[in-house]
Amino acid sequence: MSLIDTYRAYRARPKAIRRTDLASQWQLMWWRFRKHRMAMLGMILLGLFGVCVLFPEPISPYAPFERNSKYVAGAPMMPHFFEADGTFHPRPFVYGVKSERDPVTLKLRHTRDETKIWEIAFFVKGDPYHLFGLIPLDIHLFGTREGFIHLFGTDFTGLDIFSRTIHACRVSLSVGLVGVLVSFVLGAAIGGAAGYFGGQFDNIVMRIIEFIRSIPTLPLWLALAAALPRDWGPLPTYLAVTAILALLGWTWLARTVRSKLLATRHEDFVLAAKLSGCSDSRIIRRHLLPSFMSYLIVDTSIAFPEILLAETSLSFLGLGLREPVESWGVLLYAAQSIRSVDQAPWLMIPGLFVIVAVLAFNFLGDGLRDAADPYSK
Amino acid sequence: MSDLLTVSNLSVRYPSREKTGWGKPKSYVSAVDDVSFSIARGETLGLVGESGSGKTTLGLSVLRGVEPSAGRIQLTLPRGTLDVTALSSKELRRARRHFQMIFQDPYASLNPRMTVRDIISEPLIAQRGLGESLDRAMINARVVDIAQRCGLSRDQLRRFPHAFSGGQRQRIAIARALVLNPDLVVCDEPISALDVSIQAQILNLLAELQESLGLTYLFIAHDLAAVAYVCDRVAVMYLGQIVELGPTRSVYFTPKHPYTEALMSAVPEPDPDATLRPILLQGERPDPSNPPSGCRFHTRCRYATELCATAAPTLREVANGQFAACHYATELTLQGAQDLRERKDERVAV
Numbered sequence: 001m002s003l004i005d006t007y008r009a010y011r012a013r014p015k016a017i018r019r020t021d022l023a024s025q026w027q028l029m030w031w032r033f034r035k036h037r038m039a040m041l042g043m044i045l046l047g048l049f050g051v052c053v054l055f056p057e058p059i060s061p062y063a064p065f066e067r068n069s070k071y072v073a074g075a076p077m078m079p080h081f082f083e084a085d086g087t088f089h090p091r092p093f094v095y096g097v098k099s100e101r102d103p104v105t106l107k108l109r110h111t112r113d114e115t116k117i118w119e120i121a122f123f124v125k126g127d128p129y130h131l132f133g134l135i136p137l138d139i140h141l142f143g144t145r146e147g148f149i150h151l152f153g154t155d156f157t158g159l160d161i162f163s164r165t166i167h168a169c170r171v172s173l174s175v176g177l178v179g180v181l182v183s184f185v186l187g188a189a190i191g192g193a194a195g196y197f198g199g200q201f202d203n204i205v206m207r208i209i210e211f212i213r214s215i216p217t218l219p220l221w222l223a224l225a226a227a228l229p230r231d232w233g234p235l236p237t238y239l240a241v242t243a244i245l246a247l248l249g250w251t252w253l254a255r256t257v258r259s260k261l262l263a264t265r266h267e268d269f270v271l272a273a274k275l276s277g278c279s280d281s282r283i284i285r286r287h288l289l290p291s292f293m294s295y296l297i298v299d300t301s302i303a304f305p306e307i308l309l310a311e312t313s314l315s316f317l318g319l320g321l322r323e324p325v326e327s328w329g330v331l332l333y334a335a336q337s338i339r340s341v342d343q344a345p346w347l348m349i350p351g352l353f354v355i356v357a358v359l360a361f362n363f364l365g366d367g368l369r370d371a372a373d374p375y376s377k
Numbered sequence: 378m379s380d381l382l383t384v385s386n387l388s389v390r391y392p393s394r395e396k397t398g399w400g401k402p403k404s405y406v407s408a409v410d411d412v413s414f415s416i417a418r419g420e421t422l423g424l425v426g427e428s429g430s431g432k433t434t435l436g437l438s439v440l441r442g443v444e445p446s447a448g449r450i451q452l453t454l455p456r457g458t459l460d461v462t463a464l465s466s467k468e469l470r471r472a473r474r475h476f477q478m479i480f481q482d483p484y485a486s487l488n489p490r491m492t493v494r495d496i497i498s499e500p501l502i503a504q505r506g507l508g509e510s511l512d513r514a515m516i517n518a519r520v521v522d523i524a525q526r527c528g529l530s531r532d533q534l535r536r537f538p539h540a541f542s543g544g545q546r547q548r549i550a551i552a553r554a555l556v557l558n559p560d561l562v563v564c565d566e567p568i569s570a571l572d573v574s575i576q577a578q579i580l581n582l583l584a585e586l587q588e589s590l591g592l593t594y595l596f597i598a599h600d601l602a603a604v605a606y607v608c609d610r611v612a613v614m615y616l617g618q619i620v621e622l623g624p625t626r627s628v629y630f631t632p633k634h635p636y637t638e639a640l641m642s643a644v645p646e647p648d649p650d651a652t653l654r655p656i657l658l659q660g661e662r663p664d665p666s667n668p669p670s671g672c673r674f675h676t677r678c679r680y681a682t683e684l685c686a687t688a689a690p691t692l693r694e695v696a697n698g699q700f701a702a703c704h705y706a707t708e709l710t711l712q713g714a715q716d717l718r719e720r721k722d723e724r725v726a727v
Binding site: 028267268269271272273274275276277278279282286287290291 | 440442470471473474477478480481482485486487488489490491499500503504539550553557
């Protein structure tokens with residue numbers, strides 16, 4: 001009996017097929033990703049942000065420009081389950097508000113009135129709105145039947161910060177999304193061409209990328225954003241800011257695509273495909289692209305917060321988006337005066353959203369990178 | 378036996394990394410320099426030599442995996458002679474059904490994102506666009522047939538490469554190379570990345586397949602024992618040139634080139650009592666971009682004379698079917714693989 005026969009006899013034994021044996025690369029990635037707790041947390045948070053982007057009107061109790069003249073610069077109102085004397089209230093509630101004028105400064109001061117209890121109701125009728133600009137509705141996720149509720153307080157004009165922050169998700173995250181998508185297309189095309197054609201073209205593209213990357217980003221954004229005409233409306237400004245961020249953001253991806261292309265082009269399995277007679281387009285489609293797609297996705301998820309932060313910084317400095325567009329940066333712009341730091345520190349709550357969103361993207365990118373790396377444990 | 382592959386005066390030059398101001402390379406490295414040989418149909422030609430001697434480049438350039446810079450490669454097929462060096466890129470893709478390659482590292486040569494079935498069927502699908510009419514059922518039948526010949530079962534075809542061990546992966550790579558029913562297969566160190574226990578299985582599999590499918594192998598290896606086991610003839614390479622070529626037995630036991638002698642002294646003996654007396658070469662391997670004058674081996678050869686430093690020897694027949702590129706090939710008495718070690722029985726006699 002030759003060695004081969006022995007081996008065949010050994011292999012002829014029925015052997016259980018493990019689940020991982022039949023799993024594709026993407027399935028393996030997903031299984032590994034699921035084990036990464038922070039990444040899963042990041043994904044859940046981003047899912048919640050996604051819901052906010054799609055349905056800001058029903059989630060927020062008020063319209064973003066609905067003023068509450070009875071509660072100007074009011075502090076955040078906490079929901080409670082227990083009354084002051086300790087009795088349990090099955091329905092969450094907020095305490096009422098007592099407003100009185102300070103006899104010395106004549107300033108209106110709001111204090112908590114523990115005799116009044118405003119119950120929080122779910123799916124209440126409120127300000128009318130059009131869902132997706134089409135469906136007329138007036139149902140809000142939560143609200144109060146009597147009185148009002150401002151979870152994050154109000155600003156100096158009596159606008160509800162919570163509602164505005166939720167509405168701002170749409171612009172802030174969509175700037176990031178569009179910016180990343182445009183950079184993705186530009187970076188993949190330019191980096192791909194540089195890596196594929198190589199030679200002089202590659203050289204020139206790489207020097208241009210180095211030049212762009214060597215310019216300090218913030219002054220460059222400022223200069224470009226300051227060049228936008230002040231009399232442009234909110235929509236053109238929004239598009240222009242997105243375009244500026246995208247046009248400067250493609251360099252990281254172009255580099256990744258190029259280096260991955262150069263690395264995978266010399267993999268044995270690509271040479272094997274060439275030697276079996278595969279055409280160039282088949283090699284690119286079947287072998288090159290799939291092998292670095294996972295890296296691109298990871299890089300994109302890490303680049304997303306950069307664009308988000310860039311938009312926030314620009315708007316915070318008053319050079320990006322402006323009222324009446326709501327973005328987290330625009331909301332923070334309103335929070336930067338000494339008066340707001342002193343009298344209404346809750347105006348800075350949108351900053352927490354920026355931090356949470358950036359962290360969520362970083363966790364997600366971290367988990368994706370670990371999952372995409374076949375050599376990680 | 379008729380020759381299947383005839384390689385004449387093949388050279389491969391790589392541009393060096395240093396560039397002149399105009400982006401032109403300053404010098405070229407000759408990885409393969411003026412190499413000629415032929416392989417008969419059904420034969421296995423071994424190609425041995427130290428790392429960097431140009432074995433892999435020679436194997437790749439025969440398949441035009443790297444473009445030869447000079448020389449001719451001809452394939453004699455029943456339908457006529459195919460001049461591989463003259464093919465256009467489209468014709469070359471079509472012609473690839475006649476010659477295939479098995480790679481050294483089965484972990485790198487299989488795309489981790491494709492199932493075994495996709496990997497093995499890829500050459501068929503690639504050829505389908507080139508005038509071959511193959512429907513799904515035919516491709517499937519061919520894939521299952523070749524996979525079973527290579528010792529893979531039908532239900533393993535659904536799996537991905539990561540589910541397999543090194544030896545099994547190499548079986549997949551062999552199946553992929555053979556699915557087009559090629560005439561010539563270049564095996565580039567097909568066993569050196571495998572466990573020793575698996576190496577024999579793969580060698581036996583290659584031998585079995587050669588017999589049943591009538592294959593011709595160019596077998597590149599640095600494992601001299603494995604080469605002795607599977608090869609009919611052996612070519613020894615040093616610094617991009619073939620220094621000796623002949624029947625395995627003659628090359629191993631009566632080498633005619635001093636480099637072969639040194640190489641043969643390194644063949645391990647499966648006898649724990651045998652002691653090796655390796656001939657240690659002096660000095661470093663010369664820089665291939667600036668090879669020594671005359672005989673390329675003279676800087677390290679213990680028999681070298683002044684003639685060797687000036688005149689380059691040509692590959693000439695010194696014994697029946699045995700060629701050597703040495704001025705003193707007929708005069709020197711060199712030791713073969715067996716002479717170079719003390720036999721156990723000799724020691725017992727002492």
